[in-house]
Amino acid sequence: MDAIEAIETRRTIGRLVEPAPGQEALARAFRAAMLAPDHKRLRPWRFLVIEGSARRALGALIAKSLKQRKPETTDDDIERETAKSLRAPMIIVAIAKVSPDAGIPKVEQLLAVGAATQNLMLALHAQGFGTAWKTGKGAYDPVVTQGLGLAPDEHIVGFVYAGSMTAPPPAPSPPDYRDFVRDWRG
Numbered sequence: 001m002d003a004i005e006a007i008e009t010r011r012t013i014g015r016l017v018e019p020a021p022g023q024e025a026l027a028r029a030f031r032a033a034m035l036a037p038d039h040k041r042l043r044p045w046r047f048l049v050i051e052g053s054a055r056r057a058l059g060a061l062i063a064k065s066l067k068q069r070k071p072e073t074t075d076d077d078i079e080r081e082t083a084k085s086l087r088a089p090m091i092i093v094a095i096a097k098v099s100p101d102a103g104i105p106k107v108e109q110l111l112a113v114g115a116a117t118q119n120l121m122l123a124l125h126a127q128g129f130g131t132a133w134k135t136g137k138g139a140y141d142p143v144v145t146q147g148l149g150l151a152p153d154e155h156i157v158g159f160v161y162a163g164s165m166t167a168p169p170p171a172p173s174p175p176d177y178r179d180f181v182r183d184w185r186g
Contacts, residue, residue: 006126011170013130016163020051020090025127032123036116042102044109045116045157046095048148050085059085061147062138069137081138088132088161092120097154113157121160130165133158 001009021029030047038044050058059082066081067073073081085091096113098106121131138144139156150156 001126006122008172009169010122010125012132013165013169014087014132015166016088016130016132016161017166018089018164020088020163021124021127021129025124025129028127029120029123033116033120036112036119038112039104039108040102042099042104042109042112044097044099045113046097046154048093048095050091050093051089055085055091056082058091059083061144062136065138065141065143068143069141088163090162092160092162093148094157094160095150095154096157097151110157117158117160124162129162130169132161134161135159
């Protein structure tokens with residue numbers, strides 16, 4: 001699959017099953033992530049791979065976060081929140097580690113993490129795997145970030161769900177690019 005085809009056919013896939021990407025596919029996807037545009041080669045990204053029973057532990061952290069934010073949350077809501085981490089056989093946590101003294105604006109460093117995450121997802125897609133980029137309020141909660149062992153200056157940018165697709169991705173229906181592009185002539 002060439003780059004344009006990967007971009008045009010990648011979709012968020014809601015249902016992902018085993019098998020998850022293996023070590024070779026993951027290594028290839030992480031090498032692609034490392035090639036994202038990045039001023040001064042700061043590489044302000046980190047990734048955590050969560051598989052197996054660790055997914056349920058992640059779900060428990062996110063559910064704990066929900067319960068602290070909304071004490072009135074029901075047990076059914078807690079179980080539903082916990083189960084979200086089981087929607088794919090693998091979750092890759094994309095993490096930003098912004099360096100405020102690097103001479104590169106914070107926004108550019110965050111964009112580099114986004115580009116690295118997109119490269120990762122496109123590389124997995126090109127190898128036949130499905131992905132979904134998720135966040136939610138738990139991604140920004142210290143209960144979750146500390147539970148995952150993130151440093152105080154690290155932030156979750158997204159949870160990339162990864163696995164095999166049960167059906168081909170839906171047909172593309174992109175908006176007309178001309179609705180988003182303008183010429184500027186001064």
